Amino acid sequence: MFKKFQKLLVFGVTATMLAGALSGCSTGGKKGSDDVIVWYMPKCIDNMSDLDLVMTEANKKFEEELGVTVDLRLIDYGNYGEKMNVIITSGEEFDICQSVSYDTMVRQAKAGAFVPLDDLLKQYGQDILSKWTDLEYATATVDGKIQVVQGQGTYSTAESIVFKKDLVEKYGFDYKNVKTLEDLEPYLKQIKENEPGMIPMMHDVWGAVSQRYYDESIPGLIFDDEAGRYIKLYEATDWLNERRIKNDFYKKGYIAKDAVTQKDTQTEAKSGRYAVMNNTGYYTEDGSKSSSNLGFPCVEAYRGNTVIAAKGGASQAISSTSKKPEKAMQVLNLIWKDPELSNLLGYGVEGVNYVVDEKRSAEIGSRSVIPKSGNEMTWAIWHNCVGPLWDQWDSSWNRIESLQYMQEVNRTAKRSPAMGFILDTEPIKTQFAKVTAVKDEALPVFNTGSMDDFDAYLEDFKRKMDDAGLNDILEEANKQFEAWKK
């Protein structure tokens, strides 16, 4: 009796393990069938529990107009880049995905992960093209081919420094007149001496480089606006000076000791332990943007607008593994064509995710809505991810004035001479890999100022960079840039 049971047990265990091993191989399954468009996107907010509800509504439209349905697959924001990389590298069949970041998009496009869209856009995407400006074209184009459907958005952000309001008032600090990193010092000193529980400054303040420089996308280099060419990052005087000041701040205890290991600066800022923080989106005069993002009253000081480099913003790509790129393009086109649809995808379903604000609608002459917020918020895709941001209905997310202002900024802000230039890394592949490794090791240390001896670290950094082949990259970048300018 017992023997028999034992045998059964062995058999049973073996069988389950075997089944487990075998089914493990096939979890990639659930391939899109002919009339389903599989679309990967990161979650804009954690709780997206109304996915089925919203997509049922949206699919009614897709079904009616195009005869397809969209299977929207949402991935946690933090894991999106990694998961998408696996999905693309493994050659899984899907139709549309949101690009992870501009640099990732360029890399994946160059490796042939996406379908070039020039012809598809001409044939099926007229409603998209009619809403594009030269900025969207420039951003979407890689090596002369349009690779993504670039969402509308701001190309020049108003940078700001955020101050915790109660402390600024307590010490009567004239935050509006902060122009340089040095201007912060007296205030940081006061905080350090008088507020024992507080850390004076978040390490990512002045994280972005000065206005004169931009385009850090080539590791170890920086584009010098005045000189009109790429220079070595460690030869950019403004950059060096700011890092040096940060190191000074770090030694004086104005920056957290563990700054270099902090991964999530936003959560860190929300803790309320910091007196001075970096901007959380863009500058607002009354500090409303940072106050609502961080959850406590803040005020902001304007630093200036970034130069337009047309590198960034959300975009949607069509996978080269897609069996029906035409349909995918039609789906995207329909969203750009129909504001009802794009706002449905953005805000969710009326009555469930938002209500219409009749009074304000009448005032501004177009629809205004009040979306659910806080814990009641169970759906949101930011409109620039959906695509046509300028078609967004007025709400607390974006007032109609700010939408108009953003478009105005896009028209008037200063543009980079390198706008649209993309370095072909193929001839300098190994140097690129090595320099990237050095950069990834050193930049967090520079940006937080957390080295013991600034000059020694800098010398070491220079040596490592040059050993890794920075000179080759510099030469190649400027050569390609000159050729591209013509």
Added chain:
Amino acid sequence: MRLEKRNVLGRRNAGIRRFRKNLPLLLIALPAIIYLFVFNYIPLYGLVLPFKNYQYSKGFFGSEWVGLENFKILLNNKQVLIATRNTFFYNLTFIIVGTCVAVVLALMLYEMTSRFVKVYQTMLLLPHFISWVIVAYVALVFLDMDAGLFNGVRKLFGAEPILWYNSPKYWPPLIVIFNVWKSMGFSAIMYYASLMGVDQELFEAAKIDGAGKLKQMWHIAIPSIKPLIITLTILNIGKIFYGDFGLFYNLPQNSPLLYSATDVIDTYVYRTLTVLGDMGISSAVGFYQSVLGFILVLLTNWVVNRIDSDNALF
């Protein structure tokens, strides 16, 4: 003629009989065999990847051959050198310290007769099941530079806080301590189990002959688990160029200031090549890792063969 035939038949029968006899054992091993085949043998075709310029659109077989182009990253690359050095020496230390600690623990467990043996075993084994992510945060509770336990105590006595996560010099011992703490239970239990199989009479005979505890251990216990020690060591040497990613990435909180002491090949690959996304270069580094490991296994086995051929793997 006849005789020969019978012999063949007999041999075949014996083969079948042996197979029958071992069938349950084979069945038990089957999942592992399938696992090994599916995950370690089938993917072997991927070894062509380091020699190709991989393009998603051209696919695996369509991508062009570039020869040793992808291996250029290994040339004149100090960071790879540092990472290789770290991987090798950490693992070597883990093998030496880990084995010693585990054997000593197994001997202690073996000498224990109280009914708490099970409790000790469980306590020793427990860390093995905790993820490195959690261990890393437990470590942070001790080592946090502002609010950590150590620095809290130091502050109490008016000493300057130690900047653990900013200074590489503290990390070699810390990493060894944490890794040994986490892995000692598992190997100790293996040695303990093997000790349980030693004939009790040997110990009794030794006792009658007047051997003390230490003599018994040295002359009976350790020689009898020697084959296991050698096998496990050879197997571990095979993995000597594989850094435990969970350990080296999480425990130092991925602090860039510590890379010189904590960077191993695996974290280097992760950091550089996920950003770069170049399959060719990534797999070239992986290839380099496995070739080094393979050479070392052959070398160790050769050495063992010369010293004591009974215990060699092949």
